[in-house]
Amino acid sequence: MKGAQRLTKASLLAALGVSVALSGCSQEPASGGGDGNAGGGNGPKVKLVFWSHQAEAFNDNYKKLIDSYMKAHPNVEISYQSFPYDVYNQKLKASFSAQNPPDIAEVFGTWVPEYSKNGLLSEVPGGEEAGKAYYEAPLGGFKWNGKLYGLPLEFNIENGGMLAHPKMFSDKGLAYPPKTWTELVESAKALTVRDGSGMKVKGFDFISGDNITFTFLSMILQQNGKYWGSDGHVNFQTPEAVKAMTALKDLVVRDQVTDLTAFGGQLDSSDYFFKGGAAMTYRGPWTIAAGLDNYKAKDFEYVPVPSFTDNPPSFAAESGWGLVVSKKSKASKEAWDFIQFLSSKENLKAWNLGTFTVPAKKEVAEDPEFVSKNPFMRTSVGLLPHGQWIGLIWDRDYFFKQINDHFQLMVSGKVTVENGLKAIEKAVNENQDQHK
Missing domain, CATH: 3.40.190.10 (Periplasmic binding protein-like II)
Structure with missing residues (x-):
């Protein structure tokens, strides 16, 4: 699926075949996720800048998780901005070129190698172990020379x-x-x-x-x-x-x-x-x-x-949307803690349900609740173990x-x-x- 081809919130909720009360958008984010200490209540104020492309369902679910994270980490402030898809990729490139990138960036998997090969991204803490939790295909684009430079949010499956x-x-x-x-x-x-x-x-x-x-x-x-x-x-x-x-x-x-x-x-x-x-x-x-x-x-x-x-x-399959942290970030610990919070099973399951995206993380795809709330995903979820990264x-x-x-x-x-x-x-x- 091309990154620009995203659906409206109404489309997503209709596809789920459930009421708003049962959709991922309405669930309370889980409180766990990261190490639980980064940006805790006693340290100095930390500000993170987070960029993504504009897509209503994506943006709404990001905002909800950001609010939940900041509530649990009162001295972390996350400034979230989204940009039209048609300009987002170029804006992101320009920010890295000017050495003023956001701390956290949503990226499409096919974009990542250009950044990682040039040393512009921070490695995922415990990358090798973290990668085992995901299917091969969505993870592929986020790897470079055997190291992991981002975590996928979705399995960008176009066939099967x-x-x-x-x-x-x-x-x-x-x-x-x-x-x-x-x-x-x-x-x-x-x-x-x-x-x-x-x-x-x-x-x-x-x-x-x-x-x-x-x-x-x-x-x-x-x-x-x-x-x-x-x-x-x-x-x-x-x-x-x-x-x-x-x-x-x-x-x-x-x-x-x-x-x-x-x-x-x-x-x-x-x-x-x-x-x-x-x-x-x-x-x-x-x-x-x-x-x-x-x-x-x-x-x-x-x-x-x-x-x-x-x-x-x-x-x-290509690697779909995921999150990376800039090597220039002065708060990479807090940035990765937020990404790990978002990537916890319950939070990522709610995000995938709310955005009508196929899970990249195995434990989300294998959770019976995911398919029961979204029966149209049954076929795709059953195929995920057969996917290979396109290269x-x-x-x-x-x-x-x-x-x-x-x-x-x-x-x-x-x-x-x-x-x-x-x-x-x-x-x-x-x-x-x-x-x-």
Whole structure:
């Protein structure tokens, strides 16, 4: 999920399917968390500056936890500021460049390596032990040379689950949900509807700016393959990569269960699903709340996507939003104490529920209460152990664009799968080298 694609508070509460009284936003933060002594009542006044991007649910939940922490630590004052997403990343870079960064910063995982490799971030106290509490995928971006420089708040999962219309299956007498990749493809072909103007209902839509890439990488992993070579280079010349990309092309060209007509448009593929334009749409769980709130959708479920093989449904994921502490901070002890307070099980569970985000911390995801309060998350939570960090990609937008652009060329027949993969590999690796 891109960082800018966040949901309104109303969407979040609708997605939870519970009243405000039961949502994470209404729960009292737990009083534990950090060492319990940093910034205690007898020491000198300590002021922390905390920055984040603007997103209503995120901001509301941060403010509640800040108030709770300051109440328990009366000589710590946390000045919290949020900024529009479109300017936040550049503002953060400028503050570090001017050597006047905030003490605590909310960062997206893909941003972190640039800061950590340049020595701008404080290490997580007891980092190795702290890291064991989190899933591998969300933690990856916060590591550098084996050291941990931040703690993730969410598991930024874009795949593994799909939106599906069960009634479309029952109307056709099809087994639901599909249990194997073959069943998925055969069901998708049966569910695809065409009229004189083209494809009216897509059987299985995976065409979006993120999911072409994520599906491709996951299909490599599900064959027990790898897509990283040596020296920070990708390797897309493997049999697994060719088979994965060929299968994706076949879904469009041979099986004709989706097309590229809406790719790059203003609406997301999930919007077309909620309008009845697809039977199955491969998309992250963040789309659920938009469907419930914007479309008042009721006739859909969020179910697992079968593995491409008989192996477990492994998938690649980026590190999502998390918190870091500036190396320049004069109150790093207090800053980390607040982050540890926020990251305690009960506080982080309330934060994940209140923001409709997937837990990055194992004990939160494994808590039955989390899924019972948010049943739409059941599919995603069950997949988390199969996630792998996507790897160190220096220019995320460029990486995804190369795969998306060449996929369109392969589908159109302008290049073969093999030549398209060679072109992607060459372009990505040249870009990776520019950042060394």
